[in-house]
Amino acid sequence: MLVLDHVAKTYPNGVNALERFSAEINPGEIVAIIGGSGCGKSTLLRAIAGLDRASGGAITLDGDRIVAPHEKIGIIFQEPRLLPWLNVADNVGFGLADLPRKEREERVAIALSRVGLADKAGVWPRELSGGQAQRVAIARALVPRPEVLLLDEPFSALDAFTRRDLQDHLLDLWADTRPTLILVTHDVDEAVVLADRILVMRPRPGRLFEEIPVYLARPRDRASPLFETLKRRVLTALDRSLDRSVPDRDGKSIVGEGMWW
Amino acid sequence: MTAVEMTLTPTTDLPSVRRRSGARHLKSILLGVVLPVSLGAAWELAVHLGWSDGRLVPPPSVIFTTLWELARTGELWMHTKATVLRVVAGFALGVVAGTLVGAIAGYSSLSRRVLDPTLQALRSIPSVAWVPLFILWFGIFEASKVALIAVGVFFPVYLGVMGAILGVDRKIVEVGRAFRLSGPALVRRILLPAVLPSYVVSLRSGLGLGWMFVVAAELLGASEGLGFLLIDGQQLGKPAQIVAAIVAFAVIGKATDWLIEVATAPFLRWQDAYGQQAGDA
Numbered sequence: 001m002l003v004l005d006h007v008a009k010t011y012p013n014g015v016n017a018l019e020r021f022s023a024e025i026n027p028g029e030i031v032a033i034i035g036g037s038g039c040g041k042s043t044l045l046r047a048i049a050g051l052d053r054a055s056g057g058a059i060t061l062d063g064d065r066i067v068a069p070h071e072k073i074g075i076i077f078q079e080p081r082l083l084p085w086l087n088v089a090d091n092v093g094f095g096l097a098d099l100p101r102k103e104r105e106e107r108v109a110i111a112l113s114r115v116g117l118a119d120k121a122g123v124w125p126r127e128l129s130g131g132q133a134q135r136v137a138i139a140r141a142l143v144p145r146p147e148v149l150l151l152d153e154p155f156s157a158l159d160a161f162t163r164r165d166l167q168d169h170l171l172d173l174w175a176d177t178r179p180t181l182i183l184v185t186h187d188v189d190e191a192v193v194l195a196d197r198i199l200v201m202r203p204r205p206g207r208l209f210e211e212i213p214v215y216l217a218r219p220r221d222r223a224s225p226l227f228e229t230l231k232r233r234v235l236t237a238l239d240r241s242l243d244r245s246v247p248d249r250d251g252k253s254i255v256g257e258g259m260w261w
Numbered sequence: 262m263t264a265v266e267m268t269l270t271p272t273t274d275l276p277s278v279r280r281r282s283g284a285r286h287l288k289s290i291l292l293g294v295v296l297p298v299s300l301g302a303a304w305e306l307a308v309h310l311g312w313s314d315g316r317l318v319p320p321p322s323v324i325f326t327t328l329w330e331l332a333r334t335g336e337l338w339m340h341t342k343a344t345v346l347r348v349v350a351g352f353a354l355g356v357v358a359g360t361l362v363g364a365i366a367g368y369s370s371l372s373r374r375v376l377d378p379t380l381q382a383l384r385s386i387p388s389v390a391w392v393p394l395f396i397l398w399f400g401i402f403e404a405s406k407v408a409l410i411a412v413g414v415f416f417p418v419y420l421g422v423m424g425a426i427l428g429v430d431r432k433i434v435e436v437g438r439a440f441r442l443s444g445p446a447l448v449r450r451i452l453l454p455a456v457l458p459s460y461v462v463s464l465r466s467g468l469g470l471g472w473m474f475v476v477a478a479e480l481l482g483a484s485e486g487l488g489f490l491l492i493d494g495q496q497l498g499k500p501a502q503i504v505a506a507i508v509a510f511a512v513i514g515k516a517t518d519w520l521i522e523v524a525t526a527p528f529l530r531w532q533d534a535y536g537q538q539a540g541d542a
Contacts, residue, residue: 051435069439070441071441075439077432081432081433081436083436083451084531085454085455085531086531094440094450095440097450125531
């Protein structure tokens with residue numbers, strides 16, 4: 001289980017990007033983190049990835065404290081970030097350098113055919129389309145079989161059609177080994193399609209605002225009334241999170257708290 | 262078909278692609294040769310028809326005869342060997358020093374702030390200004406010439422390496438970190454391949470400067486070398502010998518540049534993909 005315990009991040013310049021964020025995320029769960037700009041969602045993800053250290057609180061995965069990139073945690077960025085000097089197959093196998101060559105090649109080949117790019121193994125990254133490159137990035141992140149896969153707005157740079165295609169595809173791949181997925185997004189549709197649970201954050205300082213469980217069976221029909229209802233609920237939560245007169249859920253920042261007492 | 266087999270199946274018909282680009286390559290070489298060859302032929306004809314005596318500007322046939330004479334007596338080989346050895350030694354020293362200092366300055370911003378201003382100031386000194394000092398320090402023989410060439414090679418390599426390291430995409434480095442690479446592994450698997458293209462460019466411009474500086478060094482006092490052939494030709498009034506030496510410089514300079522290109526091509530194939538596509542378009 002991934003436990004976020006009062007995670008906070010204050011940058012050296014004094015910006016308070018994230019404040020006492022707590023959540024428990026179960027193995028195999030898909031969690032979407034959504035929120036307005038500056039709500040600290042990417043900061044949180046980078047802290048879980050071990051790329052930036054949190055300045056307060058603790059992140060633990062199965063009891064292991066995360067302070068640096070962890071072998072059980074993979075990450076997919078907004079851009080594919082493929083290494084231009086490696087062909088597609090070598091990019092996918094980048095995280096498997098410790099394995100014997102034969103096993104590595106087998107796993108890469110399987111991963112590539114899983115993302116539908118078996119015929120692109122020998123191609124250079126710059127010859128791929130945006131959607132293809134992001135598929136390669138997904139394969140690269142999944143091939144070491146992470147227990148937790150972090151996705152930082154992974155489809156936001158793609159056109160609407162490719163985005164939908166990759167969202168469905170991601171669920172497909174997730175079903176293979178069922179890693180925990182933590183997805184940062186600003187796309188409400190994407191959050192409702194993918195997530196078991198949506199964490200809505202509010203900005204300045206970034207903190208958790210509302211938690212919305214998504215009880216919809218998969219595959220989800222983007223046109224169903226229930227889907228629409230959930231989308232509206234998330235949108236309402238987002239609107240309220242940006243309205244400064246609405247207090248935080250835990251009430252700690254309620255200015256007029258005394259009035260109730 | 263299993264996934265493994267699928268990856269082994271070639272996706273494009275490589276030989277035909279290569280043949281086509283080979284033909285285009287040949288065509289572009291021929292196009293580039295048209296101008297010098299026709300100029301040479303025109304001059305040859307002009308001298309042949311008696312329009313000019315060709316004494317100060319010898320026609321190609323005389324230059325080739327001179328070259329052949331020099332080659333036959335073994336002089337050409339001796340001078341070429343002397344020059345090439347100087348360039349090789351100076352280039353090696355300059356590359357090693359430029360790479361090391363450039364890497365240090367690129368990697369640590371503290372050392373960059375300490376080193377770079379001084380080196381930039383030294384870089385702006387015209388090369389030939391060093392010659393008197395180097396002759397005092399290293400004597401009039403090989404050492405001072407090699408030192409001058411090394412200085413010439415050092416700066417482009419230093420600048421190239423430092424700039425390349427500073428220019429490495431932070432996002433790509435982060436990919437390495439996300440896969441738990443650090444220290445030597447990060448350098449080997451991310452930084453080195455990322456800086457290689459600009460490194461090769463800086464090696465090539467360093468080599469070009471090396472050839473420039475070897476001429477400067479040999480003009481200022483040498484008893485052998487292609488630069489000596491230039492001076493000797495001037496003092497004895499043999500323009501054909503001067504042009505022959507210039508031709509030799511051109512051929513060897515181009516050949517050494519080509520050597521670097523060929524030696525590094527396998528590591529830079531990923532860049533070609535773009536060039537080829539641009540050429541196709």
